[in-house]
Amino acid sequence: MRSRRGVASNPMTTTPHLPRMPFTDSNILAIFADKKRQTRRIPCAANSIGWKHGLDLSMAVISNHDHGCCLVSGGVILRPKLKPGDRVAATEAFQWAASMGVCNKADDYLIYRATDPDWSTTEGWKWRPPMFMKADYSRLTLEITEVRAQKIQEISHMDSMVEGCSGRIGFSVLWDSINKTRSSWESNGPVWAYTFRRVK
Numbered sequence: 001m002r003s004r005r006g007v008a009s010n011p012m013t014t015t016p017h018l019p020r021m022p023f024t025d026s027n028i029l030a031i032f033a034d035k036k037r038q039t040r041r042i043p044c045a046a047n048s049i050g051w052k053h054g055l056d057l058s059m060a061v062i063s064n065h066d067h068g069c070c071l072v073s074g075g076v077i078l079r080p081k082l083k084p085g086d087r088v089a090a091t092e093a094f095q096w097a098a099s100m101g102v103c104n105k106a107d108d109y110l111i112y113r114a115t116d117p118d119w120s121t122t123e124g125w126k127w128r129p130p131m132f133m134k135a136d137y138s139r140l141t142l143e144i145t146e147v148r149a150q151k152i153q154e155i156s157h158m159d160s161m162v163e164g165c166s167g168r169i170g171f172s173v174l175w176d177s178i179n180k181t182r183s184s185w186e187s188n189g190p191v192w193a194y195t196f197r198r199v200k
Contacts, residue, residue, distance in 0.1 A: 018089040018141065019082065022130030024178065025114040027164060028092045031140055031198060036164030040152065040175075040191040042183045043071060047192060049079045060190050062149045069149040071190050080192045082144050087199060089138035091130040100125060110137055139200075146195035153188045162195070 021039070023031070030036035045051040060073040071078040082088065093113035098105045100122070111119055113127050120127070152175065155163070160171040172185040183189040 018087055018135040018138075020091045020131075020133070020135050020138070021088040021142070022091045022133075025093060025117070026174075028090065028112075028114040028140070030164035031090065031142075034198070036162070037197065038159060038162045038193065038195050040155070040163070040193050042179060042189065042191060043078055043080075047081055049081055050077055052076055057190050058187075062151070062190060064148050064150075069147060069192075071149055080147050080149075082147060082192075082194065084144055084146060086144045088142050088144065088196075089135035090140035090142055091133035091135070091138055093127045093130055094133055094137070095119070095125070095127055112139065140198060141200040142196040143199050144194055144196050148193040149190060150193050151188050152183070152185060152191050155193075159193075 021041075023039070027036055027039070041047055043051070043057060045053075055073060055076055055078070057071060057073050057078075060071040060078075063070050063072065068079060068083065095111050095113075096108055097103045097111055098108035100119075102111075103109070113120070119125055155168060155171060157167055160166075160168045163171050163174075165171040165174055175185050183191075
């Protein structure tokens with residue numbers, strides 16, 4: 001029997017209805033180890049105020065000031081939905097034990113891929129992606145402490161370390177492994193750069 005390390009026996013682990021922010025397995029582990037305190041996200045309808053379909057941000061003007069930050073493109077002003085003081089639920093790849101025949105429905109519990117990857121070797125096993133995790137079942141609550149708008153290549157060596165990487169090169173590799181098809185490192189598109197602290 002595999003270890004239940006990292007499994008929630010009582011799956012209601014955080015405040016419900018928090019905004020969700022998905023993370024990869026490696027990022028989840030880095031947050032748990034207090035090695036990751038920043039994340040960068042491509043602006044989109046889900047995380048931005050003022051978004052319009054077909055908006056081209058390749059030539060967007062970036063503005064950061066005391067009252068917040070924004071991107072301006074084609075007369076459209078785009079602002080991040082999250083602001084300092086907001087809290088988010090970090091979501092991750094997971095699965096319900098009962099749905100894979102591990103236990104009875106009455107004894108159901110969550111299995112998280114980041115801390116229990118060995119379940120992947122089970123025949124027929126399928127993980128559910130972070131986007132399908134409800135905020136109620138997140139193991140990590142993060143509080144936003146700073147939001148900036150910047151080009152992805154503007155990340156400093158220090159910030160790349162706070163992103164949980166070994167430097168800018170390491171961060172560029174991680175970025176492209178997740179976002180290359182949407183906004184590659186080479187394209188140097190704009191991002192929302194969030195600094196956060198772990199609340200839970």
